[in-house]
Amino acid sequence: MKIQIDRSDKTPLYKQIAGQIQAQITSGEIPEGFQFPSERQLADALGVNRTTVLNAYKELKADGLIASHVGSGTVAVRNQNAEPVILSHRKDPMWEHLFSDHMKNQDSFDINKYLEVANQRDVISFAAGIASFELPPVQAFAGIEKELLGSGNGLLVSPVAGFSSLRRVMSSYMQKRSCFCQPSEIMITSGAQQGIDLIARAFVNPGDIVLIEEPSFFPAIRSFRSMGAKLMAVPMEEDGMDVDILEQLLTRYRPKLIYTMPAYHNPCGVTMSIPKRVRLLELAGRYGIPVLEDDPYSELNYEGPPVTPLKSMDKSGYVVYLSTFSKTIYPGLRLGWICADKKLISRLSGIRQLMDLHSGCISQQIAERFIVSGELKKYLTLIRREYRERRDIMTDALSRYAPAGLTWNRPEGGYYLWCRLPEGLSSDILVTRAAERGVAILPGTPSYLTPYKGECYIRLNYTFPPRDRIAEGIRILCEVIEELASARPEYTLCPDSEINPIL
């Protein structure tokens, strides 16, 4: 028997003692019938109070692990059936052998390595896709505590698809955006990511084809891949996906789903034109293919009116609209919504119940208050102005510092600039070099299905970095690009070079 007391541990001493004895009995290290020292003996040996040992023994007796008999003292009791644990089985569990294809289908791209850099002190981060830290919409909370403390109502549990009152609010919210839907056509989700996951799960069997814009939102690529989908790329053009290629793919293959981000696309900032929308919807209706419209950014418009959702023109009913409060209120709420045919919403609720039952009650109430009180509208006005200015600070800085060959767009809304690097430069190398100089960016590669295809792009977020550090970050980034470009070919990629046999 071996017992080690750790007085710096907050666990009560008697628990420490009992726990260690229990472990040793269970493992067979203390054999059945083992004669324990008396309470006083053990207390003296360990330098603890006698009551401490008494309590430890009491607990072990209650668990049926030891027994005291007058005359024979305290002995270990063991289940007859239990064989001693064989030490060779105490190796680390072989998790990788046990994992499902879901786990294995995950690609190896680890976004965290980029975001970890971004989270370091003093790093200027253009990598994340999150809102400004400096403008928390704290008005959303004002009064909520009083309300909740007063009644406690609405804390306990919510329907799977969300509180009826919030679904009503969201349906009239969608109506203001020209989507004439009913509350029964709304499901509240725990963010847009859950919406993508839910739709992937509802429609995609391993091997099913999903059509996706290239480049696209990379967590969507990962979600579909994790479900075993075979992804096929529809190239992006200046005014949205190439609908001619879309039609070819629809004719040649039998895709299960089309995934699109028609407004202020992440990462490339493009908005789909009306003619392309008409064509996409006509094709989806003709072939009977659901269209997942991911629309997190359409209300963050900096020029012209907000982009109207594709869903507003949906005659066939195949458009599944998805949006989130993560970009307009804040991501920590974990709240988004789906707007779709009510028959689909009802079937999706069946799966949703198995995923997380429903979205958090407090988040739902905060979002509802925030909309109904008019605070969201005010807050949108505030961040639209702020983000427009940050975008302009970034494009101005690029105009000032950009080396030859670096090009970028000027998105009319959303969160990101999409930059093309001077020819031959690799974004993966640039990411590392920029991080060393304290600037975090996202490489283009994960947004592409085709390996290396995104190497000449980087995505820059302008909403998160403090406005007074944007120009500085761009200056440093441009210096790094310049250095790498002039050091060519050492640090560059030659995608067009000959392929040599591997010997």
Place this chain on the structure above:
Amino acid sequence: MKIQIDRSDKTPLYKQIAGQIQAQITSGEIPEGFQFPSERQLADALGVNRTTVLNAYKELKADGLIASHVGSGTVAVRNQNAEPVILSHRKDPMWEHLFSDHMKNQDSFDINKYLEVANQRDVISFAAGIASFELPPVQAFAGIEKELLGSGNGLLVSPVAGFSSLRRVMSSYMQKRSCFCQPSEIMITSGAQQGIDLIARAFVNPGDIVLIEEPSFFPAIRSFRSMGAKLMAVPMEEDGMDVDILEQLLTRYRPKLIYTMPAYHNPCGVTMSIPKRVRLLELAGRYGIPVLEDDPYSELNYEGPPVTPLKSMDKSGYVVYLSTFSKTIYPGLRLGWICADKKLISRLSGIRQLMDLHSGCISQQIAERFIVSGELKKYLTLIRREYRERRDIMTDALSRYAPAGLTWNRPEGGYYLWCRLPEGLSSDILVTRAAERGVAILPGTPSYLTPYKGECYIRLNYTFPPRDRIAEGIRILCEVIEELASARPEYTLCPDSEINPIL
């Protein structure tokens, strides 16, 4: 062109007009080149202001759907490529043809039909598995608003596995329960349901075998089935699962996972004995099978000390411990946690990121405050006393009113009584009859893998119904059972009757 104005609708009139014209252009009802009435003509025809029509036309122009030319007035513009929408395609989407096996693997049991009854006014509900409505732990909120409004910190975003501070708090919480784990071995989940879903997703491929106690927590059965698992039943005995049968199944098949609820089992109230725990762990270690320990109730002990988790005796590292705040704080928080090997936690984070990124920031902060302040401990003392009393009210009422042949257990903890009906009576029929009399209960069938096997059981929850209505509900329920039993064989099941050929 057809336009209908709805003045009771909150949508601005110009939006209503623009929306309807847009829809008609898109669908082809308004053909390309269609000559629109002048603003004044349309305003007169609709009985609206001229500015209203002006604004509608402005919007349509911005969308590229109409154009005005001096001399030719306002005309509809249409994309050349778009073919008119063919009306036969406007049928309802064929969702059922499109759904994945995930969706199809869902069994047809619809818990909602039982819970809907339970939600009706004046119904005494023994059906739900939720906490008392009358004892909201509102102290959890006191002060949180001030904190959040003050800083706004911790609102924005959380790490995938949860805030570090909460993971630290949960690891010391687990240590107090004899599980000596590190914060890196904790993942915060959006409730225990998400934990089950996450584990199922990480380990189960279609066709994989999962061993599960019979009866068991029915949403777990549904989760594993939705992933395509082949479930095999390990029968429950008075002191936990039959470990001899477990061993046979482990030897004969190659299961991927063992699912167990070792403390105050839902639905049958049983706690697994120490010898069975030792044997289960030894077998899991020897065969290298992960054990999902679902432990929502162990701290709701009404007699004796709280049951120590299986995880505390886990030498092999294969135990994946799962618990939730839904039963101790409240379900609307959507907060639970997994405690497992840190290598597994890290791999699970990869999937979790695709599911919902992370659990809600406010819920995490509320739970952390509730534990650290000592409020959870106080609240547990309060609800333990309250629920023990409610359990006793229920068992006393059963002793008073029960007809011959009705038997029940007296669980030492948890939420449920598990009752066996008089022989030949069907719980599915009883559920309907009891609902008609204003009492909601849960039938035994969904908790069993084998069809009809649960027909002779019902589950009664005593935590949710108000204490002064429990005895009344039991009285009514017993009357209904008595009536059905005396009306036999009309309303009863004859599971042992001969099977006749279907002609």
